[in-house]
Amino acid sequence: MTATAVVRPRSKPLSWLVPAVVTGSFAPFVSILYRAATHGLGANPIATVLDRLGLLALIFLVASLACTPLQLVFKAKWALRLRRSLGLFAFFTALAHFSTYAILDHGFSLGAILADVTKRPFIAVGSIAFVLLIPLALTSTKKSVARLGFARWKRLHRLVYASALLAALHFYMRVKADTRLPLTWAAILTVLLLVRIVDAVRSPRRPATNRADELATRARRNSP
Amino acid sequence: MPDAPKAAPPPPSPLPVPGAPAPPAKTGPSPYDTDEVKTPYADITTYNNYYEFGDEKSDPARNAHTLMPRPWSVRIEGEVKEPRTVDVDTLFGWFGMEERVYRMRCVEAWSMVIPWLGFPLADLIARLDVTSRAKYVEFTTLLDPKQLPGESGDVLPWPYVEGLRIDEAMNPLTLMVTGLYGKPLPGQNGAPLRLVVPWKYGFKGIKSIVKIRFVQEQPKTTWNALAPNEYGFYANVNPLVDHPRWSQATERRIGELARRNTKQFNGYAKYVAHLYAGMDLAKNF
Numbered sequence: 001m002t003a004t005a006v007v008r009p010r011s012k013p014l015s016w017l018v019p020a021v022v023t024g025s026f027a028p029f030v031s032i033l034y035r036a037a038t039h040g041l042g043a044n045p046i047a048t049v050l051d052r053l054g055l056l057a058l059i060f061l062v063a064s065l066a067c068t069p070l071q072l073v074f075k076a077k078w079a080l081r082l083r084r085s086l087g088l089f090a091f092f093t094a095l096a097h098f099s100t101y102a103i104l105d106h107g108f109s110l111g112a113i114l115a116d117v118t119k120r121p122f123i124a125v126g127s128i129a130f131v132l133l134i135p136l137a138l139t140s141t142k143k144s145v146a147r148l149g150f151a152r153w154k155r156l157h158r159l160v161y162a163s164a165l166l167a168a169l170h171f172y173m174r175v176k177a178d179t180r181l182p183l184t185w186a187a188i189l190t191v192l193l194l195v196r197i198v199d200a201v202r203s204p205r206r207p208a209t210n211r212a213d214e215l216a217t218r219a220r221r222n223s224p
Numbered sequence: 225m226p227d228a229p230k231a232a233p234p235p236p237s238p239l240p241v242p243g244a245p246a247p248p249a250k251t252g253p254s255p256y257d258t259d260e261v262k263t264p265y266a267d268i269t270t271y272n273n274y275y276e277f278g279d280e281k282s283d284p285a286r287n288a289h290t291l292m293p294r295p296w297s298v299r300i301e302g303e304v305k306e307p308r309t310v311d312v313d314t315l316f317g318w319f320g321m322e323e324r325v326y327r328m329r330c331v332e333a334w335s336m337v338i339p340w341l342g343f344p345l346a347d348l349i350a351r352l353d354v355t356s357r358a359k360y361v362e363f364t365t366l367l368d369p370k371q372l373p374g375e376s377g378d379v380l381p382w383p384y385v386e387g388l389r390i391d392e393a394m395n396p397l398t399l400m401v402t403g404l405y406g407k408p409l410p411g412q413n414g415a416p417l418r419l420v421v422p423w424k425y426g427f428k429g430i431k432s433i434v435k436i437r438f439v440q441e442q443p444k445t446t447w448n449a450l451a452p453n454e455y456g457f458y459a460n461v462n463p464l465v466d467h468p469r470w471s472q473a474t475e476r477r478i479g480e481l482a483r484r485n486t487k488q489f490n491g492y493a494k495y496v497a498h499l500y501a502g503m504d505l506a507k508n509f
Contacts, residue, residue, distance in 0.1 A: 042270065042271055042281060042282060043263075043266075043267035043270060043271035043281075043478045043479070044271060044281070044334055044476065044478055046476065046481075047334070047476070048281075106483075112474075115471070116470075116471065119466070119471075120469055120470060120471070121469070122469050173469065174469075176332075177275065177279065177379045177380060177450060178275075178279045178379045
């Protein structure tokens with residue numbers, strides 16, 4: 001055959017993955033809104049929504065932190081593409097959780113909120129966990145990686161470990177008697193962090209290059 | 225802690241003869257009623273803290289079907305002349321039931337308005353030959369993991385125990401409760417017999433009582449045993465004394481959007497403040 005074959009750019013494997021995860025991540029919120037509309041949130045809906053959003057934020061955060069261990073242990077390269085979406089969902093859910101507390105629980109009374117944050121350790125811990133996510137959300141774009149340079153960006157985003165640990169602690173401090181659920185999440189988080197630590201210790205230090213860094217270098221070269 | 229003021233119970237009335245007709249139920253509003261909006265029955269019976277059935281608020285309504293409120297007997301013992309075990313319906317037959325509409329304030333900073341049906345604990349104490357050594361009353365919940373499955377776990381040390389100083393027990397507000405909105409208590413609300421002490425946090429309202437014991441020493445109450453820096457023996461509702469982890473200055477009335485300011489003694493100060501005259505309520509929380 002002499003006809004020239006059309007060269008199509010090779011599409012990314014599993015291109016449906018990120019859109020699917022993003023769509024699926026909206027499901028819990030749809031569920032909460034549906035229940036709110038149909039009086040399915042019980043007698044104390046604000047407290048129920050507050051608790052649900054809190055746990056959801058922790059789950060998104062842990063899911064985001066599970067991606068790299070999945071790649072390290074099971075060579076699931078596709079998992080790395082989910083980090084940003086899951087991280088951003090964690091941030092927005094944490095924002096919703098904090099807003100529910102600030103607005104619905106305290107009528108946005110700054111005095112009441114500040115009194116709580118300064119006097120109640122578990123609220124202070126939760127507030128810090130949330131605040132740590134703000135710079136991460138703001139620098140979640142590829143442009144930010146270019147602006148900061150990959151090495152600095154990576155160092156900044158290590159804050160997510162602190163945020164996740166503080167979130168787990170906040171959960172543990174919140175419960176009255178049954179600490180099984182917060183301890184379970186703390187255990188999962190610990191395992192995920194251990195996988196990274198073990199990998200960092202075992203593998204020789206690789207230079208910090210990856211696709212993001214390539215883009216950053218390219219962006220710097222192309223900028224005037 | 226100051227000594228409990230010695231209660232001077234009236235000379236014990238004889239216990240009614242079995243088979244005697246029950247006194248008529250007292251009708252009409254009680255002077256102790258609140259006229260605030262009553263919390264709907266559905267909310268009162270589906271939003272409960274009763275860890276013997278699970279620790280989610282929705283667990284007791286879902287799981288309380290294993291509790292068998294009949295046959296049920298209550299053991300009355302301790303500093304009484306004649307310890308006895310009495311069938312719960314016989315016990316109810318001794319007293320005229322009355323409805324009391326009380327506020328209920330949980331230590332978690334939510335509250336309800338509940339129309340209880342019961343009889344004053346003071347009436348029961350008046351009928352028993354309680355000795356002068358009785359300084360406190362101790363109550364115990366049923367211990368039976370087959371009926372209360374949460375008791376096979378160890379989230380709290382079982383069985384649940386609560387107690388009152390004898391003068392708190394004799395206060396006219398303190399109620400032995402058997403019903404709710406005129407109907408018998410459902411399992412999740414503490415069938416067939418529970419305690420209601422409206423000026424204290426709800427965890428003092430022990431449910432599904434099987435034993436009432438008059439004692440000289442302050443009872444070791446369950447939440448106090450679990451976390452003594454968070455849950456005291458007195459547990460009087462007090463907006464000025466915060467829980468270590470959250471403020472007690474406000475509460476969410478179930479059904480309302482905005483929070484309310486919490487009142488000292490849950491708004492019952494005029495009936496109970498005198499019990500604590502001279503006590504440091506921040507130390508004796």
